[in-house]
Amino acid sequence: MDRDDILKALSHPMRVEILSWLKEPEAHFKSQEHPLDMGVCASQFERCGLSQSTVSAHLATLQRAGLVTTRRVGQWIFYKRNEETIRAFLKDIGETL
Amino acid sequence: MDRDDILKALSHPMRVEILSWLKEPEAHFKSQEHPLDMGVCASQFERCGLSQSTVSAHLATLQRAGLVTTRRVGQWIFYKRNEETIRAFLKDIGETL
DNA sequence: ACTCTGTATCGTTAAATCTCGATATAGCGA
DNA sequence: TCGCTATATCGAGATTTAACGATACAGAGT
Numbered sequence: 001m002d003r004d005d006i007l008k009a010l011s012h013p014m015r016v017e018i019l020s021w022l023k024e025p026e027a028h029f030k031s032q033e034h035p036l037d038m039g040v041c042a043s044q045f046e047r048c049g050l051s052q053s054t055v056s057a058h059l060a061t062l063q064r065a066g067l068v069t070t071r072r073v074g075q076w077i078f079y080k081r082n083e084e085t086i087r088a089f090l091k092d093i094g095e096t097l
Numbered sequence: 098m099d100r101d102d103i104l105k106a107l108s109h110p111m112r113v114e115i116l117s118w119l120k121e122p123e124a125h126f127k128s129q130e131h132p133l134d135m136g137v138c139a140s141q142f143e144r145c146g147l148s149q150s151t152v153s154a155h156l157a158t159l160q161r162a163g164l165v166t167t168r169r170v171g172q173w174i175f176y177k178r179n180e181e182t183i184r185a186f187l188k189d190i191g192e193t194l
Numbered sequence: 195a196c197t198c199t200g201t202a203t204c205g206t207t208a209a210a211t212c213t214c215g216a217t218a219t220a221g222c223g224a
Numbered sequence: 225t226c227g228c229t230a231t232a233t234c235g236a237g238a239t240t241t242a243a244c245g246a247t248a249c250a251g252a253g254t
Contacts, residue, residue: 004110011108012242013101020193042201054243056202075200075251086194094191096117097183109212139231151213153232172221172230 001066001088003096009065014048015058019067021045022081039071039078098163098185100193106162111145112155116164118142119178136168136175 010016021028025036029044045055059079062068066085071078107113118125122133126141142152156176159165163182168175 003113007104007107007113010104013104016100016104016193043199050242051244052201053203053245057242060202072201072251075198077201090191090194094187096113097187140229147212148214149231150215150233154212157232169221169231172228174231 001085001092003089003092005065006067006085006089007093009061009067012058012061014050015062017048018045018058018062019081019086022068022079034073034076034078038073039069039080041076041078045079098182098189100186100189102162103164103182103186104190106158106164109155109158111147112159114145115142115155115159116178116183119165119176131170131173131175135170136166136177138173138175142176 022040025040029036029040029047032041032044034041042056042059043052045059046052048055050058059068059070063070063079067082067089068079069082071080107116119137122137126133126137126144129138129141131138139153139156140149142156143149145152147155156165156167160167160176164179164186165176166179168177
């Protein structure tokens with residue numbers, strides 16, 4: 001849990017929004033072959049209007065910061081919030097600020 | 098209270114550290130003519146090793162985000178945490194993430 | 195082996211950020 | 225008014241970031 005890395009990751013509104021969407025996948029991501037509790041398929045995030053490569057880069061940034069975890073299933077990669085890291089970060093930032 | 102602006106302001110470690118220092122001014126800023134509860138004099142922050150102009154820019158960023166307030170007294174400008182905004186931000190980010 | 199789909203990576207361009215020294219501005223005091 | 229101190233702003237260079245299209249890679253199915 002690197003606070004600076006996480007704050008950098010959160011410094012782009014789209015990445016914050018992605019994390020927020022992942023709190024309630026069923027509310028924000030409708031049609032997906034696999035059950036949503038496996039995670040959300042990467043391509044689903046293109047609904048934000050950015051290109052596939054840009055979305056991929058944002059997801060990679062979130063993963064490097066430890067805010068999401070990924071799981072490959074066949075040709076798909078599913079993204080989930082990393083609740084543990086997120087909780088640790090919120091605790092840390094709450095004590096620091 | 099603009100969450101995106103605040104997150105951008107917090108995306109530089111030095112600015113987070115400045116806010117942290119301001120939690121306990123007496124612990125981090127020793128000799129100052131005026132009482133520390135007026136705020137901390139801008140020049141005090143140069144102890145971080147950055148140049149005067151760079152420190153000034155960081156302080157301006159924090160102020161634009163509403164994280165600190167300033168008060169001019171004579172030729173000095175005193176910086177204080179804006180506890181209200183900080184609290185509001187922590188509440189907001191805790192609910193968003 | 196070939197193709198299709200999903201995702202990552204590359205290369206590039208534009209814009210933003212960080213840092214500095216130099217300069218400008220503002221207020222104090224002689 | 226002049227000089228001194230504190231702070232802000234300017235201009236420039238270096239680095240980072242964001243975005244895109246194109247391409248590479250990986251897995252599934254034919």
